[in-house]
Amino acid sequence: MASLVAEKLSEIQIGDDMASTAPNLMKNLSLLSPDQVELAKMLLREEQSHLFLHWPEPGVDDDKKRDFFEQVSRLNSSYPGGLIAYIQNSRKLLADSKAGKNPYDGFTPSVPSGEILTFGDDNFNMLEEAGVKEARKAAFVLVAGGLGERLGYKGIKLALPLETTTGRCFLQHYIESILALQEASCKLVQGGCNSEIPLVIMTSDDTHAPTLNLLESNSYFGMKPTQVNLLKQEKVACLDDNDARLALDLNDKFKIQTKPHGHGDVHALLFSSGLLNKWHNAGLRWVLFFQDTNGLLFKAIPAALGVSLTREYHVNSLAVPRKAKEAIGGITKLTHADGRTMVINVEYNQLDPSLRANGHADGDVNCETGYSPFPGNINQLILELQPYIEELTKTQGAIAEFVNPKYKDSSKASFKSSTRLECMMQDYPKTLPPSARVGFTVMETWLAYAPVKNNPEDAAKVPKGNPYHSATSGEMAIYRANSLIMKKAGVEIADPVVDEFNAQEVEVWPRITWSPKWAITFADVKKKVNEKCSVSQRSTMIIKGQNIVLDNLSLDGTLIVHAIDEAEVQVSGCVQNKGWLLEKIDFKDSSLPQETRMRGFKIQKVEQLEVNYSEPGKHLFRA
Numbered sequence: 001m002a003s004l005v006a007e008k009l010s011e012i013q014i015g016d017d018m019a020s021t022a023p024n025l026m027k028n029l030s031l032l033s034p035d036q037v038e039l040a041k042m043l044l045r046e047e048q049s050h051l052f053l054h055w056p057e058p059g060v061d062d063d064k065k066r067d068f069f070e071q072v073s074r075l076n077s078s079y080p081g082g083l084i085a086y087i088q089n090s091r092k093l094l095a096d097s098k099a100g101k102n103p104y105d106g107f108t109p110s111v112p113s114g115e116i117l118t119f120g121d122d123n124f125n126m127l128e129e130a131g132v133k134e135a136r137k138a139a140f141v142l143v144a145g146g147l148g149e150r151l152g153y154k155g156i157k158l159a160l161p162l163e164t165t166t167g168r169c170f171l172q173h174y175i176e177s178i179l180a181l182q183e184a185s186c187k188l189v190q191g192g193c194n195s196e197i198p199l200v201i202m203t204s205d206d207t208h209a210p211t212l213n214l215l216e217s218n219s220y221f222g223m224k225p226t227q228v229n230l231l232k233q234e235k236v237a238c239l240d241d242n243d244a245r246l247a248l249d250l251n252d253k254f255k256i257q258t259k260p261h262g263h264g265d266v267h268a269l270l271f272s273s274g275l276l277n278k279w280h281n282a283g284l285r286w287v288l289f290f291q292d293t294n295g296l297l298f299k300a301i302p303a304a305l306g307v308s309l310t311r312e313y314h315v316n317s318l319a320v321p322r323k324a325k326e327a328i329g330g331i332t333k334l335t336h337a338d339g340r341t342m343v344i345n346v347e348y349n350q351l352d353p354s355l356r357a358n359g360h361a362d363g364d365v366n367c368e369t370g371y372s373p374f375p376g377n378i379n380q381l382i383l384e385l386q387p388y389i390e391e392l393t394k395t396q397g398a399i400a401e402f403v404n405p406k407y408k409d410s411s412k413a414s415f416k417s418s419t420r421l422e423c424m425m426q427d428y429p430k431t432l433p434p435s436a437r438v439g440f441t442v443m444e445t446w447l448a449y450a451p452v453k454n455n456p457e458d459a460a461k462v463p464k465g466n467p468y469h470s471a472t473s474g475e476m477a478i479y480r481a482n483s484l485i486m487k488k489a490g491v492e493i494a495d496p497v498v499d500e501f502n503a504q505e506v507e508v509w510p511r512i513t514w515s516p517k518w519a520i521t522f523a524d525v526k527k528k529v530n531e532k533c534s535v536s537q538r539s540t541m542i543i544k545g546q547n548i549v550l551d552n553l554s555l556d557g558t559l560i561v562h563a564i565d566e567a568e569v570q571v572s573g574c575v576q577n578k579g580w581l582l583e584k585i586d587f588k589d590s591s592l593p594q595e596t597r598m599r600g601f602k603i604q605k606v607e608q609l610e611v612n613y614s615e616p617g618k619h620l621f622r623a
């Protein structure tokens, strides 16, 4: 045994001084495989000998020692450049942080110019049409590895209902929207096509199993299982001090403490998965990234893709008008003293200091429009595939990182608790050359952005006029958008009433919902309704089917129309019944499920008219 140890020692050339820094590791070397010995050598070189201080004699906890190196190996292979790169990047960023260096030092922020769209005008309609046509050349990437700590929901956010009228969850809505785009796009190709739009979901240890379970127990919501790829992000090692010494788990000294690295991981994962080249070879041109809880997003996607196509943007970020201090990053043009410029998301916690440091004494404030002059990044990115592959081939998907240690005191010598490096997917353009075509598309908030991020208590504390980003506001935003779209298409929609749920004041519009296959563009809605229709404020309307036309319909109550794709149904007449009511509930009422409580209301289904067409052919329904 002793000679084997000696042999390994010479093999890895750990000098006497190193041997003396980690004698306990030396004693255990014979337990390790050659690869693990290499990793041990690397750790010692990177001054991580503290990790082995407590290692007992061989024969004690040997499995745990091997498990430790299994983890080191995972941490090493899941970070571009390996653990060496991680430790060295950490040292540099921790030194910058200690020195109070701002990553935007030397850059002056200004308001960039980009495409600003108005829903329903000729330009918007033209872009939607172009976007739908292009959709069959797109792949979708959903980042869903986050725990959603601010929401405080115990399950995965993708499983939450986006509205409770139908109870459809976010993931179902996303998949049905992609399938609807796929079908609509293929119909525009002469002779049809059978393209399948790929969907990648980035998960993490926190979300992987429940996401897979949600898909499997719902037959992938109609998508082919082969169309969906789950890529799991790994966490990164935590750091104990400014020298980037890796932190051991407080409850298990044979484990390195880890935390999430952020949504920026998606680029490295996509790169290493080999999917990008596969898509490229299959003729795809676009990759669309999106987040876990924005029920409005797919209303914005066709036009935004149309913008990418017509403007030939390599990077197109979707944005909405932003309220000052709102927790979304601002799209900003940064001009360096040396002449370099870039258009990039400046995260909400950095925008204010960066403005103050550059002559804007009031920092992040609204201008005369009542909004911040910087458009708000909603983290929906459309990247052109070919330049994306070229860039990742250079960077391997590594994204500019940052560190945010909580220091014990102003000497910044030690941390209150361990920290780690983080990265964000919207920082991708930071490494691009100045020739890259980086742009953005601003859409109206009511159409494009209604995330569910805040728990009821925090939402109630949001300054008046700023969005709540709660389950309550997220659901109400769906009804509002659908009502406004129908109104714009000519339907007489009653005005909303203002009501309060979970201490949040919201507009309550008629509860109108439709399945994505009914309409994915404004043109689809216009084709399927006419101006002789009306819907009262207390009404609920659920449209489930592809070929359902509302003609001369007057609704005051609840109407549900369900039809198979082969049935063409015309709905008209006067529907009046007691309908469905919104019953207020308290989020503290623990007798109710959390999904319901977080909204502050539940739907009391008193009376409805439900019609169902399961036979192909033309049907006329007159109430």
Ligand SMILES: O=c1ccn([C@@H]2O[C@H](COP(=O)(O)OP(=O)(O)O[C@H]3O[C@H](CO)[C@H](O)[C@H](O)[C@H]3O)[C@@H](O)[C@H]2O)c(=O)[nH]1
Pocket (backbone or CB within 6 Å): 143, 144, 145, 146, 147, 148, 202, 204, 260, 261, 262, 263, 290, 291, 292, 293, 327, 328, 329, 330, 345, 347, 348, 377, 378, 379, 424, 426, 451, 453
């Ligand atoms: O390690 C992680 C962390 C997050 N996510 C996913 O990334 C998305 C975004 O996460 P958050 O909702 O926590 O994001 P933030 O609110 O912190 O902010 C992000 O979303 C905002 C808009 O919703 C702004 O665009 C902002 O600039 C951007 O950083 C979610 O789908 C989440 O599941 C991961 O996949 N892995």
